[in-house]
Amino acid sequence: MEIKLRPYQLSDVDDFMEWVCDDQVIRTSRLRYYTSREEALDYLREVAIPHPWYRAICLEDRPIGFICVKPGSDxxxxxxxxxxxxxxxxxxxxITTEAVKLVISSVFEExxxxxxxxxFANVEIKASQRVLEKAGFQKEEPYG
Structure with missing residues (x-):
């Protein structure tokens, strides 16, 4: 299964709605539930598309998720x-592990x-912790 990462487009809204309205996804992420296509379009237009590194995780050019890098400031x-x-x-x-590895291979150049x-992975969501570990991240103890 070959995946690709690419910037979101407004035309991705229906595929975006398919996974972002999935109750299991909402329970295991910090995403909010979108109740309308217009809300999802607003999110893509105002957040995802202008973000410097917010990418669609695509399978056969259809978005099935997202991956985002938020660069630090100051x-x-x-x-x-x-x-x-x-x-x-x-x-x-x-798929998510592969997407994280793709990010690591290019983000430091960008x-x-x-x-x-x-x-950061919720301690109750072991699968997300495993994704990071398999991609080469090292677990650190909480600060403070």
Missing amino acids: YEICRGQISYALGSKYWNKG FPNMERLEG
Whole structure:
């Protein structure tokens, strides 16, 4: 199963709605539930498309999830944070791990000031922790 990462487009709204309205996805991510196509279009238009690194995880050019890198600003310019979500029917197939590895292979070139990429996983969601571990992230103890 070959995946590709690409910027979202407004024409992706129906595929976006398919996975972002999935109750399992909502329970395991920080995404909100979209009740209308117009709300989803607004999100794509105002958040996903203008974001410097918000990508659709695509299978056969259809978005089945997202992956995002938020670069740090000001005194944290050397850090970035990665987040992701995937439609539940694609879970446990290695797709998210592959997407994270694709990000790692290019994001440091695109953000030359970034020295560290951090991923945060809910302690109750073991699958997300495994994604990060399989992609080479190291678990750190909570700060403070």
